[in-house]
Amino acid sequence: xxxxxxxxxxxxxxxxxxxxxxxxxxxxxxxxxxxxxxxxxxxxxxxxxxxxxxxxxxxxxxxxxxxxxxxxxxxxxxxxxxxxxxxxxxxxxxxxxxxxxxxxxxxxxxxxxxxxxxxxxxxxxxxxxxxxxxxxxxxxxxxxxxxxxxxxxxxxxxxxxxxxxxxxxxxxxxxxxxxxxxxxxxxxxxxxxxxxxxxxxxxxxxxxxxxxxxxxxxxxxxxxxxxxxxxxxxxxxxxxxxxxxxxxxxxxxxxxxxxxxxxx
Numbered sequence: 522x523x524x525x526x527x528x529x530x531x532x533x534x535x536x537x538x539x540x541x542x543x544x545x546x547x548x549x550x551x552x553x554x555x556x557x558x559x560x561x562x563x564x565x566x567x568x569x570x571x572x573x574x575x576x577x578x579x580x581x582x583x584x585x586x587x588x589x590x591x592x593x594x595x596x597x598x599x600x601x602x603x604x605x606x607x608x609x610x611x612x613x614x615x616x617x618x619x620x621x622x623x624x625x626x627x628x629x630x631x632x633x634x635x636x637x638x639x640x641x642x643x644x645x646x647x648x649x650x651x652x653x654x655x656x657x658x659x660x661x662x663x664x665x666x667x668x669x670x671x672x673x674x675x676x677x678x679x680x681x682x683x684x685x686x687x688x689x690x691x692x693x694x695x696x697x698x699x700x701x702x703x704x705x706x707x708x709x710x711x712x713x714x715x716x717x718x719x720x721x722x723x724x725x726x727x728x729x730x731x732x733x734x735x736x737x738x739x740x741x742x743x744x745x746x747x748x749x750x751x752x753x754x755x756x757x758x759x760x761x762x763x764x765x766x767x768x769x770x771x772x773x774x775x776x777x778x779x780x781x782x783x784x785x
Contacts, residue, residue: 527653530584530630530638535649537580538626538642541573541610545624545644549617557618567618570594573610577628581606588630593736605631609736612641613712627714629739634762639743641718650718652747658721667750667771668723673700676726676774679708679716683732692785693731699781713767717741720769721748727770729782731755738767751775755782 548569557567574596581588589602593609606628611617613624622645630638641650650665652658658665670676678700683690700707708725710716714737716728721744739762742752752769754761757779761767766785770778 525585525637527638528656531640531651531653531656533584534581534628534630534638534640535642535651537577537584538628538640538649539647540580541576541626542642542644542647544576545569545573545611545617545626549620549622549645552618552620554618567611567614569617570611570614571596573626574608577608577610577626578606581608581628585630591735593734603632604637607631607736607739609714612714612737616711621711623710623712623715625712625714625718627736627740629743631739631762634759636739636743636746636762639740639747641714641740641744643715643718648718650721650741650744652721652744654743654747656747658744658748660722665722665748667720667745667748668726669773670726670771671773673703673726673774673777674705676704677706677708677724678704678778679710679719679725679728681711681713681716681730681733682709686732689731689785696781696785713737714741717767717769718744720750720771721745723771726774727768727778729755729766729768729778731766731785733765733767735762738762742767742769745769753779755779755785757783 574594588604589600590597591607609627617624626642638653719725
């Protein structure tokens, strides 16, 4: 795997995401909520998600024909291959369908659970967060690092509200209450990929959420790790890619956050 041209792949994925973002912005201007579909309770999808995924899959197949795919919208069948592109074509669909201009494209390349390349593209501001294994993390080509805020009471945190599987909600609300009282603030922006990207560049000190899929977190998790942060599950382990829960923070506040989110 180390012989893959990871830096070149990172650059090429950034350009592909930029092209798909143009399509998304065009559709945002004319999108009608009557075209919303429901995959499940509170789980929305639109033709923009599906068309974005088709464009991404077509471009990524040309970049690396030997790789398979894990995708949110099932544009291509998942195959048992050594390499997989992990794609969320429109992370923040609910924001998009309500006309809120905060959503992103998330693309990662992985070998099993080993993350190799990650790109999160903020479609409206044109911010491309990118990284490859061992190469650091960048925002529009400039190196980024997690913040150096040393303590939780100086931290700004992000989370996501669960919209199904509410069996853990009481513990989650207890933890949320603690963070409200012991940080500089909590934010819920609606795109897990961007929450992680914002941790990577120091806008947030930390982020946690559960009921997630690999395509929600893959690219962002690599960004945080390559920017000097720490990424774990809620027990401090490394199952965050497929384990449906993630805690990402700068290394200085991660332990304080983990002490709380381990109760969820």
